[in-house]
Amino acid sequence: MQYTTAGESHGAKLVTIVTDVPAGFALASERINSDLARRQSGYGRGGRMSIETDKAQILSGLRFGRTLGTPIALEIANKDWQNWQERMATEGVAPANLKIETAPRPGHADLAGAQKLGRNDCRDILERASARETAARVAAGAVARAYLANFGVEISSYVTRIGKVALPPELIARKQAVFSTEKIENSAVRCPDAKTTDAIILAIDDARTKGESLGGCFNVVATGVVPGIGHFAQASKRLDSQMAAAIVSIPAIKGVEFGLGFASGSLFGSEVHDAIVIGEAGDGRIQPIRATNNAGGIEGGMSNGESIVISAVMKPIPTLTSPLRTVDLLTHQSREASKERSDIVAVPACAIVAEAECAMVLANAYIDKFGADTLADALVAFNNYIDRLIK
Ligand SMILES: Cc1cc2nc3c(=O)[nH]c(=O)nc-3n(C[C@H](O)[C@H](O)[C@H](O)COP(=O)(O)O)c2cc1C
Numbered sequence: 341m342q343y344t345t346a347g348e349s350h351g352a353k354l355v356t357i358v359t360d361v362p363a364g365f366a367l368a369s370e371r372i373n374s375d376l377a378r379r380q381s382g383y384g385r386g387g388r389m390s391i392e393t394d395k396a397q398i399l400s401g402l403r404f405g406r407t408l409g410t411p412i413a414l415e416i417a418n419k420d421w422q423n424w425q426e427r428m429a430t431e432g433v434a435p436a437n438l439k440i441e442t443a444p445r446p447g448h449a450d451l452a453g454a455q456k457l458g459r460n461d462c463r464d465i466l467e468r469a470s471a472r473e474t475a476a477r478v479a480a481g482a483v484a485r486a487y488l489a490n491f492g493v494e495i496s497s498y499v500t501r502i503g504k505v506a507l508p509p510e511l512i513a514r515k516q517a518v519f520s521t522e523k524i525e526n527s528a529v530r531c532p533d534a535k536t537t538d539a540i541i542l543a544i545d546d547a548r549t550k551g552e553s554l555g556g557c558f559n560v561v562a563t564g565v566v567p568g569i570g571h572f573a574q575a576s577k578r579l580d581s582q583m584a585a586a587i588v589s590i591p592a593i594k595g596v597e598f599g600l601g602f603a604s605g606s607l608f609g610s611e612v613h614d615a616i617v618i619g620e621a622g623d624g625r626i627q628p629i630r631a632t633n634n635a636g637g638i639e640g641g642m643s644n645g646e647s648i649v650i651s652a653v654m655k656p657i658p659t660l661t662s663p664l665r666t667v668d669l670l671t672h673q674s675r676e677a678s679k680e681r682s683d684i685v686a687v688p689a690c691a692i693v694a695e696a697e698c699a700m701v702l703a704n705a706y707i708d709k710f711g712a713d714t715l716a717d718a719l720v721a722f723n724n725y726i727d728r729l730i731k
Contacts (some may be wrong), residue, residue, distance in 0.1 A: 343480035363409030382688030447658030481696020551662025578641030599636025
């Protein structure tokens, strides 16, 4: 399963086409829309999110609520398009009074993109480099999630840090634990601890007052993944390499860890590696499992049957209401960077995008292992596989 997206931030629509979709599984626009709504949420988002109410329309690849095994095309309308039709017209000539963006924002794609493509209007770059595109990713990811649900795989996420405020270490140490959905989704910043949530909200308010922005960290957790997904034999088939590439492809992500991650570099081997014991696996079978999950559910490029736990860090939002200095592309004079309408922080939303990326990688790996044509065939292969795992 793969996806591609198209669409500018203030264009008419965002579109995504998901290809290599097995036939025969149920998909509903409500499920896609609920993930889109989750991506729009989070304290500290900018004005754009109050304009948009993202809804996906399914254009192809489905008949009577089930996948046909053909490409699924999805579109999400940009409500803000009505305010941008002239400035973002796909045809005709530019209006005489067109305002061009010549003050590239440090931290964004503006300058390198303008240099690369020989443009002096940064809007030609920023419209596509904007993370508005990630709404289309979330829609594509919802297709992958719907497929994975048939195999008992669920994916969730939660925020562990925004700026200097982090979940207390004792909760972080339990990062393999899945927090209740209620606790996560009831928090305005998708952080499962009420005290940390309150402190984060204060930090965001403080950043807003200072004209600042913030970044942070989050965990993505995939439960119900059977052992042996991915492959040890080829670099490109390793589950961790695919997962890292997918998560780092999200704008502003600057690092990814699995399980203990960087912290494992300062510990003894015996403190890091997860002892193998006989116990009850997620599906209730007695088989070799891990006493702990410091590996974050992946060893040797394959799932090991424990929850997959991925942590990622998002840098602070580049658009600042008290902007950094930049250089005007036309005059080469020093000036303030441009101000787009912007989020102050988008870590909670970013975590939803990461869920979608994680789902796409896992769905692809399941298809690789259990078959590409139909869900029914894949379930037969899956059940045979489960049966031949240690009995
Ligand atoms: C969900 C989400 C929302 C974002 N919102 C904004 C925003 O409102 N303003 C902004 O300047 N950057 C925003 N960003 C971050 C930029 O897209 C990102 O910093 C930029 O693409 C450059 O990052 P890069 O160097 O990793 O490519 C957002 C990112 C994500 C994932």
